[in-house]
Amino acid sequence: MAYYRQVGPVPKQRHTLFKDENGNVLYEELMGEEGFSMDSSLLYHRHIPSAMVGARSWALPDQELTSNNPLLPRHLKLHDLFTEDQVSQVDAVTGRRLVLGNSDVRISYGHVGKTSPLYKNAIGDECVYVEKGSALVETQFGSLEATEGDYVMIPRATIHRWVMRDGERARLYFIEANSHIAPPKNYLSKYGQLLEHAPYCERDLHGPTEPLLYDETDVEVYIKHRGRGASGLQGTVHILPHHPFDVVGWDGCLYPYTFNIKDYMPITGKVHQPPPVHQVFEGHNFVICNFVPRKVDYHELAVPVPYYHSNVDSDEIMFYVDGDYEARKGSGIGRGSISIHPGGHPHGPQPGAIEASLGVEYFDETAVMVDTFRPLDLGEAAVATDDGKYASSWTGGRWISEASK
Helix, strand or coil: CCCCEEECCCCCCCCCCCECCCCCECEEEEEECCCCCCCEEEEEECCCCCCCCEEEEECCCCCCCECCCCCCCEEEEHHHCCCCCCHHHCCCCCCCEEEEECCCEEEEEEEECCCCCEEEECCCCEEEEEEEECEEEEECCEEEEECCCEEEEECCCCCEEEECCCCCCEEEEEEEECCCCECCHHHECCCCCECCCCCCCHHHCECCCCCCCCCCEEEEEEEEEECCCCCCEEEEEEEEEECCCCEEEEEECCCCEEEEHHHCCCCCCCCCCCHHHHEEEEECCEEEEEECCEECCCCCCCCCCCCCEECCCCEEEEEEEEECCHHHCCCCCCCCEEEEECCCCEECCCCCHHHHHCCCCEECEEEEEEEECCCCEECHHHHHHECCCHHHHHHCCCCCCHHHC
């Protein structure tokens, strides 16, 4: 995080004795990144945060990955993953389905209508984009209201749950890192402040505002962590003697927060601007960009849609959220679609899109893009929703099958 925040009471000096209003000792916990050499916060608990009274294994949702072989651009229809009848029984932890993944990042999707169990990802940060709907995200730092268009940023090992209230539903796009996720370094001063050329600032980042205190016993927490299985991931459930939401106060620079895509100020130019100007966050070996409604290129001979380009170093994953994405007209892509443009394949507008875009002054589109610098494999959700037609969309459907060669 770029700046300091305090919620609730904390002692005058860190690492000193601190008691509550009844004279009971509060237990200080340092939650930090990269050992003791990155951002951290100090949390003050009513109960010992290390205490546990039981544990069992948790079988994670299907984590199997299949190589994108033969190498193909693909179109996935994520809205086909869940039926309306299923949504009320799907939660954001046990019900998410794996779409894509590699050793740096995993992308999953869920259409949820059920409150999740308490959960922490002990592998890396999670960035969850709220495509549709809303939820209350409760954490040991306090609560966050998650609404349509929000990125919900959850630091590694933050205990949290997604609470669905009074029939709430939400479509959630999960980006799970094996690292930390933060604003791009080129947006930050050497001391961590977002600079003037950044497309958003600290005012747009919303963290918890008050402590969240529960008084319950024998509480289960689901944990995703490193393991020795084929996926390198394992699950465990810890049973805690007291509810982990017992933090009376905390301060520091590491905490969950939300940022809404509507607060992103797009950067435009006289000619078409490359994807880096749309960047919003980054992790190890991947970046997150968003494309929002905006005025477009104003050169008298401008071509507003992207030029054809080869992803030499990365796979490009575009999640189409809303609007009318000009470059993909005629491809079948719509709301809830993902396009996979793998490294090694030149991609660009569908036939006729360039001509149709000439003279256009405004794009009404919303999309979230993840570019990875290692190839992505297909999760079970990608295999289940691949339309099987996208690779031939630049040739009017013409395709020479293996069997006909």
